[in-house]
Amino acid sequence: MRKVLLMSGFLTLVGITAMAHARDSSPIIEVVTATLKPEVSPKQFSVIDKQVEVQHVAKQPGFLSRESASTQDGQWVVIVHWRSVQDADASMKLFKQAPAAQAWMSSIDQSSMSMKRYTAP
Numbered sequence: 001m002r003k004v005l006l007m008s009g010f011l012t013l014v015g016i017t018a019m020a021h022a023r024d025s026s027p028i029i030e031v032v033t034a035t036l037k038p039e040v041s042p043k044q045f046s047v048i049d050k051q052v053e054v055q056h057v058a059k060q061p062g063f064l065s066r067e068s069a070s071t072q073d074g075q076w077v078v079i080v081h082w083r084s085v086q087d088a089d090a091s092m093k094l095f096k097q098a099p100a101a102q103a104w105m106s107s108i109d110q111s112s113m114s115m116k117r118y119t120a121p
Contacts, residue, residue: 025083025084025085025086026084026085026119026120026121027064027081027082027083027084027119027120028081028082028083028084028085028087028088028117028118028119028120029079029080029081029082029117029118029119029120030078030079030080030081030082030088030115030116030117030118031077031078031079031115031116031117031118032076032077032078032079032080032113032114032115033075033076033077033078033112033113033114034075034076034078034108034109034110034112034113034114035074035075035076035108035109035112036074036076036107036108036109037107037108037109038074040074040107040108042070042074044107045070045076045107045108046070048100048103048104048107049068049076049078049104051100051103051104052098052100052101052103052104053066053068054100055098055099055100056094056095056098056100056101057080057091057095060087060090060091060094061083061087061090062082062083062084062086062087062088062090062091063080063081063082063083063087063091064081064082064083065080065081066078066079066080066081067079076108081120085117085119088117
């Protein structure tokens with residue numbers, strides 16, 4: 001009886017751990033919005049945005065896909081899909097150091113930038 005209880009407790013613990021791990025490794029959808037600085041045209045920023053994708057973001061472990069779009073008045077949205085929150089966090093730590101990211105950040109009104117993450121089901 002004691003072995004059965006111990007085994008049952010062990011299996012419950014394994015199940016809880018697996019569920020927690022699965023939640024931690026769920027795909028992440030990262031949504032960034034920002035407004036361009038007045039002196040930066042959407043056409044100029046489009047080139048900078050593509051460079052940050054190709055030179056940095058797409059090379060990060062766990063990167064799945066990225067898309068961006070703009071409005072006529074300089075609002076941008078960038079949507080990045082990551083394999084896990086750990087991958088998204090690791091990329092964010094390196095982002096500000098990347099040369100392409102520095103050009104990206106210097107082209108936006110940083111006070112307008114917002115980032116939210118969503119966990120995909």
